[in-house]
Amino acid sequence: EVQLVQSGAEVKKPGESLKISCKGSGYSFTSYWIGWVRQMPGKGLEWMGIIYPGDSDTRYSPSFQGQVTISADKSISTAYLQWSSLKASDTAMYYCATWRVGTSDYWGQGTLVTVSS
Amino acid sequence: QSALTQPASVSGSPGQSITISCTGTSSDVGGYNYVSWYQQHPGKAPKLMIYEVSNRPSGVPDRFSGSKSGNTASLTISGLQAEDEADYYCSSYTSSSTLGVFGGGTKLTVL
Numbered sequence: 001e002v003q004l005v006q007s008g009a010e011v012k013k014p015g016e017s018l019k020i021s022c023k024g025s026g027y028s029f030t031s032y033w034i035g036w037v038r039q040m041p042g043k044g045l046e047w048m049g050i051i052y053p054g055d056s057d058t059r060y061s062p063s064f065q066g067q068v069t070i071s072a073d074k075s076i077s078t079a080y081l082q083w084s085s086l087k088a089s090d091t092a093m094y095y096c097a098t099w100r101v102g103t104s105d106y107w108g109q110g111t112l113v114t115v116s117s
Numbered sequence: 118q119s120a121l122t123q124p125a126s127v128s129g130s131p132g133q134s135i136t137i138s139c140t141g142t143s144s145d146v147g148g149y150n151y152v153s154w155y156q157q158h159p160g161k162a163p164k165l166m167i168y169e170v171s172n173r174p175s176g177v178p179d180r181f182s183g184s185k186s187g188n189t190a191s192l193t194i195s196g197l198q199a200e201d202e203a204d205y206y207c208s209s210y211t212s213s214s215t216l217g218v219f220g221g222g223t224k225l226t227v228l
Contacts, residue, residue, distance in 0.1 A: 035216065037163075044206065045219045045222070047214075049216070050216060059215050059216065061216055095162055097163075101210050102152065102153055102217055103151070103165065103169065104153070104155075104163075105165055105168070105174065106165075107162040107163055107164070107165075
């Protein structure tokens with residue numbers, strides 16, 4: 001069974017750094033793209049970026065380029081999303097999901113990030 | 118503003134059929150057969166319901182079907198059930214972005 005298990009909810013202050021994770025199991029982690037999706041409170045879904053764990057090829061949505069960093073450690077089948085300096089506007093639910101052209105077959109359970117002073 | 122346009126809400130009674138539209142352009146929906154649909158219940162992660170316009174993943178009831186005509190894709194749910202009440206999002210490959218784009222989402226209410 002394919003599973004993506006994300007790290008737990010985070011509460012941070014503006015300016016702090018953060019790295020959240022997504023561990024894949026039940027499939028060949030290095031053979032499929034995996035990406036991150038943002039959902040702000042009461043809003044829709046937005047692709048942030050994707051990474052191919054096999055060679056760490058990474059693509060970002062223009063809206064998120066330079067704002068976040070996506071990485072992966074294939075030795076532990078885990079993808080990461082990190083911020084160097086959080087803003088209140090980063091408050092959102094973040095989902096990881098497998099990615100292939102036009103489709104995301106499997107999704108993590110989501111990680112809620114709250115940024116508040 | 119989302120790249121793909123969906124109605125904000127639709128509703129139907131149990132047993133009825135409803136259709137949710139997803140309108141794009143020839144650079145996304147109209148140009149490629151890479152349209153997918155996701156169901157999201159409150160507080161839950163999205164779930165893939167339809168991929169490549171009209172294909173159902175294993176385990177998705179055949180009450181759910183997808184189609185496309187020109188620049189508009191559609192999700193039809195027949196024999197509506199209370200458990201179908203959720204938000205639905207379409208997504209498409211687009212020539213302007215490797216990652217693809219989502220619609221703004223449609224809230225389905227089962228009366």
